[in-house]
Amino acid sequence: MESLLSLPWFDFTISGVVIGSIYALMAVGLALIFGVANLINFAHGSVFTVGSYIGWTCAVALGLPLWATVLVVAAAGGIVGALIELLAIRPLNHQSRIAPLLATIGVGLILDQIVHIIFGANPRALPVSLPNLRFSIGSGTIGAIDITIFVTGVISALALYLFLFHSKLGMAVRATAQDGDAARQMGVGINAINMTVFGIAGALGAIAGLLVGIYYNSIDPNASFEIMLKGMVAIVIGGMSNVPGAIGGGLILGLIESYGIALFGASYRDLFAFAVLLLMLLLRPNGLFARAHAREAEPMTGTFVTRAKPVRIPAWALVAGAVLIALVPALGQPYLTQVMTNALLYALAAMSLTLVAGTLGLISIGHAALLAVGAYASALLTMAGLPVALGLVLAAAITAVLGAALTYPAFRLRGHYVAIGTLAIGEIVALVILNWTSLTHGSMGLYGIPPLELFGIPLFSTNASYWFVLALVIVFALLQMRLLSSHLGRTWRAIREDTIAAETYGVASNYYKGLAFGFAGFVAGISGAVSAHQFSYINYDTFNLLTSVLILTIVILGGLGNVTGAIVAAIIVAGLPEVFRTLAEYRMLFYGMALLLLIRFRPQGLMGSD
Amino acid sequence: MTILSLTRRSFAAMTLAGTVAALSGAAFGQTSGEPVLIGVSGPLTGPQAQYGAQWKQGFDLALDKINAEGGINGRPLQYVFQDSQNDPRQSIAIAQKFISDPKIVVEVGDFSSTASMAASPLYQRGRLVQFGFTNSHPDFTKTGDYMWSNTVPQTQEQPLMADFATKTLGLKRLAVLHLNTDWGTTAKNLFVDAAKANGAEVVATEGYLPDEKDFRATLTRVRAANPDGIILESYYADGALIVRQLRDLGIDLPVVATGSVYSPDFLSLAGDAAEGVYTTVYFTPNSPRPEVREFVEGFEKKFGQEPNSFNAMAYDTINTLAAVMRQYGTTREDIKSGLGQISGFSSVIFPDVSFDPETRRVSGPQMTGLVVRDGAFTLYEQ
Structure with a gap:
């Protein structure tokens, strides 16, 4: 262990501060928005990307000087931010708190895709001539741009702090944050205030994109989500709405990652980030810098579930629908059958998510992790020699147990915090799969997974696997509807509506949440396991964050908690892009728009929530 | 009819x-x-x-x-x-x-x-x-x-790259950075085997995720292992980020990167830091064929x-x-x-x-050694 002491800790500290100041710069904008709108702006990463590309257009394509570039980028970022508030956030004022969060995910997808279409997917260089100053520190150097990033972060945080606490407009902002209605009665124009704040945050995010692009001499349209996540972890550490705290949070995250790499190596980096996020949510949800007895953030009661009568479909119509779907292979179009198989596998995953997100009210953005657990469990068991039928059942059972155990830490979280917590859990599962090489073969993935068969009957032909998946969907849909109409369903809804009231009536809410995640885990595990046998090759990235977002879109489209809705929506979401293949370039744009428009105009989904 | x-x-x-x-x-x-x-x-x-x-x-x-x-x-x-x-x-x-x-x-x-x-x-x-x-x-x-x-096949490419690093350039203590994907991991394993067979020592291997941008801490760790050359099993975008940050850290060791960095984008993304980077390729537009x-x-x-x-x-x-x-x-x-x-x-x-x-x-690819000189890939001649 003598080598531990001999590590160049000072150099690791510098590395941590350099990357930490980038996180801090992201975090300031996120914290500002959270402070005012009580919202994690998932589109902030995309504003960052837009800023970097506008910076490229000004500095490289148009050859503007740096000062002009900074001004244009700030102005454009401000406009984008204000537009996000005007178009995506303000119309959702009277919906539940989770609605704007989902809307920002949609806006993020749209912005990223627009950048993608205009500029292409190749990373670009962003050469901007800065004074070529480099300072030796430790055994490395830091340059002018590193210092600029750090100073920009600190100055903007200080300026915002002064603005919020020592100016009249700032007071109005804080009043709006505390109680919008009261502020309005006092004559505060809260819409203008919110728009201003989003504009400032947008300008900051865009400048961050420009500066970080200059630092790396590289901008690319896929950086949004990663950098947004790191900013989010930073504000969780610093206290969600604590603007100066965001700087501390960013630096602490940078240091934790750097020291983590020092001890364990580079591929563990994100594992530390998300583990820290989860721990903070559980132990210090108000952040490290909150005073010991700081006021608990007001719990976000109620969920996204919008009260609306679910569309009741008569039994005969359901049966007829099932028969029609079962007849798809008779059309003699294997491509269509395969698309429908995919859709039904999504339907299983969506049924599972609609139970926890809709019936129980815990919006999860990490559901793909359950698919991954099921897929790996069945793949590993059957590759070790177990028959596929047994592998599927055991995998589902393992996912049920692990699903409940893994999400247990998130049970005590509410509202936004559930969404962030499950997102962290999802990422942690993927990273554990990547790093647990002895079990999962790490980045090599699992190859040669046996094809589907039941008790010696091969099911891997296109039609047989289709009917098998359809049978699974029907069985679990019936089971889930039966559960929902039992006392269990009523208990779950009671917990969703008011956990404290339910507990007062003697409902052990954690136990029932565990049951729900157990059932949901079983169904999602089967879906993942069947996918694994279909693909024959899986790796840690087969079920990723985009899969999670897609499943959530399906669930919202179908109507939260609505089982038939989940199935119908899965067929639409998985099937429509196939129909519109010619629009390939615009497919992600289409998902983003769909998500945004749904939340805006039909939050209860197509079939109504239940 | x-x-x-x-x-x-x-x-x-x-x-x-x-x-x-x-x-x-x-x-x-x-x-x-x-x-x-x-x-x-x-x-x-x-x-x-x-x-x-x-x-x-x-x-x-x-x-x-x-x-x-x-x-x-x-x-x-x-x-x-x-x-x-x-x-x-x-x-x-x-x-x-x-x-x-x-x-x-x-x-x-x-x-x-x-x-x-x-x-x-x-x-x-x-x-x-x-x-x-x-x-x-x-x-x-x-x-x-x-x-x-x-x-x-990497089974043919990596041993040729290892020969270039250890025999042609004479490197003895190698640090290998690789993308932690099936491609990068396979490349790293084949390279390490071939380099060891040639009598070189591999003092550090570091896998990183494809969306990684910051390598300062990783490179600090690599420097602590005291290598005499750095091997990159990277694509061009991450390869460019790594060589830039290497130079920022004042690490002035020879860098040998796999052929996927061979792209004009690598040169523009890495800028001055690309100078002196070696690579081995099976395709080069400079070839007279x-x-x-x-x-x-x-x-x-x-x-x-x-x-x-x-x-x-x-x-x-x-x-x-x-x-x-x-x-x-x-x-x-x-x-x-x-x-x-x-x-x-x-x-x-x-x-x-x-x-x-x-x-x-x-079967049977030919490998050519290249080095970046004055902002362009040029044929390497001993």
């Missing part, structure tokens, strides 16, 4: 050919009849979209040449590009589409091993050749005898930029398949058996294209 249906069928064929020609906008002065169709499954959208775009450039240039030379024995050669987003769920659906479409005679792609290998069992059962040209996963061709690949000259000049004329190795591989793939079809026929089975027999065809990357019928992989 017979005459009528015959007429109708040939009329339909003519209309179809007309549509395809009109769509592609290319001139088919010397070709006629129903086009020979290649199905391509690859990313046009999503995070890997840039590779799909680079494929298209290589494909289109190859088709210009092939169809100007009379296509496949008089019939025009065309491809149908289906966007898989590099997603296995979509690549298997595309596989069903191609298999059931009798006009598709061979399939090319997908990009990553995940997306490609998920579709392999379908192509094997559907008896349609799946021709991968970016599939370095050692198991890619093992699913069955319809999986073929002209990716230079006539096949290479023709490709590079054609590419620069059509697209106004220098081609990279993805362009070259895409170009080579279509040319190789065209050569097989011209020599052995255009049915699915003809192509499968033709791939096992072809010889005497000289492509951009391989002086003599041939496949081992057992492993269904290409």
Whole structure:
């Protein structure tokens, strides 16, 4: 262990501060928005990307000087931010708190895709001539741009702090944050205030994109989500709405990652980030810098579930629908059958998510992790020699147990915090799969997974696997509807509506949440396991964050908690892009728009929530 | 009755050919009849979209040449590009589409091993050749005898790169940074084995995630292991980030990067930090071979930029398949058996294209050592 002491800790500290100041710069904008709108702006990463590309257009394509570039980028970022508030956030004022969060995910997808279409997917260089100053520190150097990033972060945080606490407009902002209605009665124009704040945050995010692009001499349209996540972890550490705290949070995250790499190596980096996020949510949800007895953030009661009568479909119509779907292979179009198989596998995953997100009210953005657990469990068991039928059942059972155990830490979280917590859990599962090489073969993935068969009957032909998946969907849909109409369903809804009231009536809410995640885990595990046998090759990235977002879109489209809705929506979401293949370039744009428009105009989904 | 249906069928064929020609906008002065169709499954959208775009450039240039030379024995050669987003769920659906479409005679792609290998069992059962040209996963061709690949196998590439690092440059204590993906991990393992066999010591190996941007801490860790040379198993974008941050940290060791950094984008992204970086490639536009000259000049004329190795591989793939079809026929089975027999065809990357019928992989690439001098890749001479 003598080598531990001999590590160049000072150099690791510098590395941590350099990357930490980038996180801090992201975090300031996120914290500002959270402070005012009580919202994690998932589109902030995309504003960052837009800023970097506008910076490229000004500095490289148009050859503007740096000062002009900074001004244009700030102005454009401000406009984008204000537009996000005007178009995506303000119309959702009277919906539940989770609605704007989902809307920002949609806006993020749209912005990223627009950048993608205009500029292409190749990373670009962003050469901007800065004074070529480099300072030796430790055994490395830091340059002018590193210092600029750090100073920009600190100055903007200080300026915002002064603005919020020592100016009249700032007071109005804080009043709006505390109680919008009261502020309005006092004559505060809260819409203008919110728009201003989003504009400032947008300008900051865009400048961050420009500066970080200059630092790396590289901008690319896929950086949004990663950098947004790191900013989010930073504000969780610093206290969600604590603007100066965001700087501390960013630096602490940078240091934790750097020291983590020092001890364990580079591929563990994100594992530390998300583990820290989860721990903070559980132990210090108000952040490290909150005073010991700081006021608990007001719990976000109620969920996204919008009260609306679910569309009741008569039994005969359901049966007829099932028969029609079962007849798809008779059309003699294997491509269509395969698309429908995919859709039904999504339907299983969506049924599972609609139970926890809709019936129980815990919006999860990490559901793909359950698919991954099921897929790996069945793949590993059957590759070790177990028959596929047994592998599927055991995998589902393992996912049920692990699903409940893994999400247990998130049970005590509410509202936004559930969404962030499950997102962290999802990422942690993927990273554990990547790093647990002895079990999962790490980045090599699992190859040669046996094809589907039941008790010696091969099911891997296109039609047989289709009917098998359809049978699974029907069985679990019936089971889930039966559960929902039992006392269990009523208990779950009671917990969703008011956990404290339910507990007062003697409902052990954690136990029932565990049951729900157990059932949901079983169904999602089967879906993942069947996918694994279909693909024959899986790796840690087969079920990723985009899969999670897609499943959530399906669930919202179908109507939260609505089982038939989940199935119908899965067929639409998985099937429509196939129909519109010619629009390939615009497919992600289409998902983003769909998500945004749904939340805006039909939050209860197509079939109504239940 | 017979005459009528015959007429109708040939009329339909003519209309179809007309549509395809009109769509592609290319001139088919010397070709006629129903086009020979290649199905391509690859990313046009999503995070890997840039590779799909680079494929298209290589494909289109190859088709210009092939169809100007009379296509496949008089019939025009065309491809149908289906966007898989590099997603296995979509690549298997595309596989069903191609298999059931009798006009598709061979399939090319997908990009990553995940997306490609998920579709392999379908192509094997559907008896349609799946021709991968970016599939370095050692198991890619093992699913069955319809999986073929002209990716230079890492089993051949990495030992040659290790020879360059340890014998040509004489490095003794190596630190290896690699993408923590199936590609990067395989490359790292093969390189480490070969370097050790050559008597060198590997003092550090660090895997990093594909979306990683910050390498300062990782490089600090690498420096602490006291290497005398740094090996990068990286793509060009992450490779550029690493060499920049190396120089920021004041690490002045020789860097040997795998051939995927060989791209003009690497030079622009890395800037001055690229100076002195070594790489070994099986494709370089500097090569005097006539096949290479023709490709590079054609590419620069059509697209106004220098081609990279993805362009070259895409170009080579279509040319190789065209050569097989011209020599052995255009049915699915003809192509499968033709791939096992072809010889005497000289492509951009391989002086003599041939496949081992057992492993269904290409053999015999040549490696050239390059070094960045004055902002350009130049041939390395001792």
